[in-house]
Amino acid sequence: MDNGMEEAGNIMSAAVQESKAAYDSIQARFGSAVSEFDANPTMPFFEVSDLSKWVDIALFMRDDPRLKFNYLACLSGMDYPEQNQLGIVCNLESIGHHPHRIAVKVKCPRDGGAIPSVSCVWHTANWHEREAYDMYGMTFDGHPDHRRILCPEDWTGFPLRKDYQVQDTYHGIKVPY
Amino acid sequence: MGLLDARISNRNVLVTSVDNVMNWARLSSLWPMGFGLACCAIEMMATNASNYDLERFGIFPRSSPRQSDLMIVAGTVTMKMAEKVITLYEQMPEPRYVLSMGSCSNCGGPYWNHGYHVLKGVDRIIPVDVYVPGCPPRPEALIGGLMKIQELIRMEGIGITRQEALKKLAEKSVDPQQIIDQARRATA
Numbered sequence: 001m002d003n004g005m006e007e008a009g010n011i012m013s014a015a016v017q018e019s020k021a022a023y024d025s026i027q028a029r030f031g032s033a034v035s036e037f038d039a040n041p042t043m044p045f046f047e048v049s050d051l052s053k054w055v056d057i058a059l060f061m062r063d064d065p066r067l068k069f070n071y072l073a074c075l076s077g078m079d080y081p082e083q084n085q086l087g088i089v090c091n092l093e094s095i096g097h098h099p100h101r102i103a104v105k106v107k108c109p110r111d112g113g114a115i116p117s118v119s120c121v122w123h124t125a126n127w128h129e130r131e132a133y134d135m136y137g138m139t140f141d142g143h144p145d146h147r148r149i150l151c152p153e154d155w156t157g158f159p160l161r162k163d164y165q166v167q168d169t170y171h172g173i174k175v176p177y
Numbered sequence: 178m179g180l181l182d183a184r185i186s187n188r189n190v191l192v193t194s195v196d197n198v199m200n201w202a203r204l205s206s207l208w209p210m211g212f213g214l215a216c217c218a219i220e221m222m223a224t225n226a227s228n229y230d231l232e233r234f235g236i237f238p239r240s241s242p243r244q245s246d247l248m249i250v251a252g253t254v255t256m257k258m259a260e261k262v263i264t265l266y267e268q269m270p271e272p273r274y275v276l277s278m279g280s281c282s283n284c285g286g287p288y289w290n291h292g293y294h295v296l297k298g299v300d301r302i303i304p305v306d307v308y309v310p311g312c313p314p315r316p317e318a319l320i321g322g323l324m325k326i327q328e329l330i331r332m333e334g335i336g337i338t339r340q341e342a343l344k345k346l347a348e349k350s351v352d353p354q355q356i357i358d359q360a361r362r363a364t365a
Contacts, residue, residue, distance in 0.1 A: 151294065152257045159293045166293040170256045177289045177297045 012039050018100035019044035025066050030057055043091065045103035051116065054106055055142075058121040061092065061104075068097035072122035077132035081162045084110045086138045088129075090118075108138050117143040135160035196334040203246070204330040207274075207323065210245035210265065211238030215252025217279040217313040224316035236323060242268040247326065249319075250305075253281040253288065254296040266303045272333075274326050277305045278319060280312045287312070306343065 012020060016039050023037045023046055033050035034057065048054050061069040069092040078087040087107035094100060108115050117140035119126040129140045130149035137158035140146060147153065156167045166175050213221055225231050225238060239245045242265045254262060266275070277299050280286030285297035299305060306329055309322035325346070332342040332349075 155256075164293070171260060173256065173259055173296065173302060175256065175293070175297075177285060 013041060016041060016044050019102045022067055022100045022102055025064065026057065026061065029060060033057065043103045045105055047105040047107065051106065051108065054116045055118060055121065058118040062121055068094045070097065071095045072124040075125055075128035075132065077136040077160065079136055079161050080107070086110050086113050086136050088115060088132055114139040114141050116141050119143055137161065200330050200333060204327040206235040207247050207326065208237055208239045208245050209247040209249045210242050210269065211240050212265070213251045214254060214258060215281060217251040220313045220316055221249055221251040221278065221319060224319050229316040229320065234323065243270065245269055246272065247274045247276065249276045249278050250282040250299045251278040253286065254299050255294050256296055259296045259302050262299065263302050274329070275303055275305045276307045276309065276322050276326060278309045278322065279314055280310065283308050283310065
């Protein structure tokens with residue numbers, strides 16, 4: 001009984017198998033530039049281990065007829081203080097072509113880290129990357145309009161970092177309660 | 178006591194002071210500046226609309242601070258917005274009044290601790306005359322606050338500072354519990 005349940009847990013659902021197939025095409029093309037596939041049932045993902053290949057991977061994922069990831073549903077920022085890293089998570093889908101979806105994680109060093117911008121691949125990434133920069137502080141190389149998007153342009157610090165401390169005053173106005 | 182509550186003689190003559198007439202005119206045509214910052218603004222718009230009909234008090238939103246004498250700070254004031262609120266306040270001609278509507282503009286509301294981007298109370302940047310609590314306050318509460326502003330105007334006069342008028346208003350305050358109890362008894 002226990003073994004049976006364990007086996008059932010290990011079997012990938014049809015949706016995850018679709019994502020695995022998409023990952024296999026990417027892995028066949030880029031080899032060690034991408035990490036192992038993680039069959040997370042909520043959102044299967046892989047990581048880009050070679051940062052310089054990220055734009056090429058993105059273009060391949062968008063244009064290859066087997067993949068056609070034409071829709072960047074979300075781009076979120078992440079802070080990993082234990083690994084001393086920042087990162088982004090891109091949720092990708094293929095509207096009107098394939099039923100598969102996958103998440104791509106890209107990480108960079110926490111201090112002065114930079115990630116190549118994919119705003120030329122998916123225009124959605126333009127504002128999302130600005131938001132990730134605004135909240136976490138990684139730079140996006142090649143971004144056409146690299147500014148904060150929500151906070152004032154002269155704001156100090158990056159509010160969603162785990163160790164963020166709010167500034168005492170902003171233009172002479174007290175900030176903390 | 179309102180000006181028109183005084184007995185008018187059968188010759189339609191009313192004897193009163195200039196102060197009273199001026200105050201009556203000002204409090205009967207309070208023109209708030211039409212700007213909203215968050216969900217409180219939805220309640221403010223509902224109060225302006227036909228169900229609650231603020232125009233019966235002569236209150237009618239204007240689209241320019243230069244034509245307004247009341248600022249209803251309806252919603253969350255972000256640090257980015259704070260300086261614009263100061264500018265708008267300074268553009269209003271005196272005498273001007275500020276009503277802080279809702280928990281956010283009163284004290285930061287739900288963002289008081291983790292809202293790095295929120296000004297914790299609009300009274301940190303501009304003087305506030307009346308605070309309306311609530312998240313957001315119902316239209317009745319906003320009308321109550323606006324009537325407080327009207328009462329404040331009634332307290333004013335030549336040679337009386339705003340501080341003194343506010344003090345007089347506070348001295349004249351009514352304990353709401355008695356009114357609530359009275360209303361409950363009436364409906365029971």
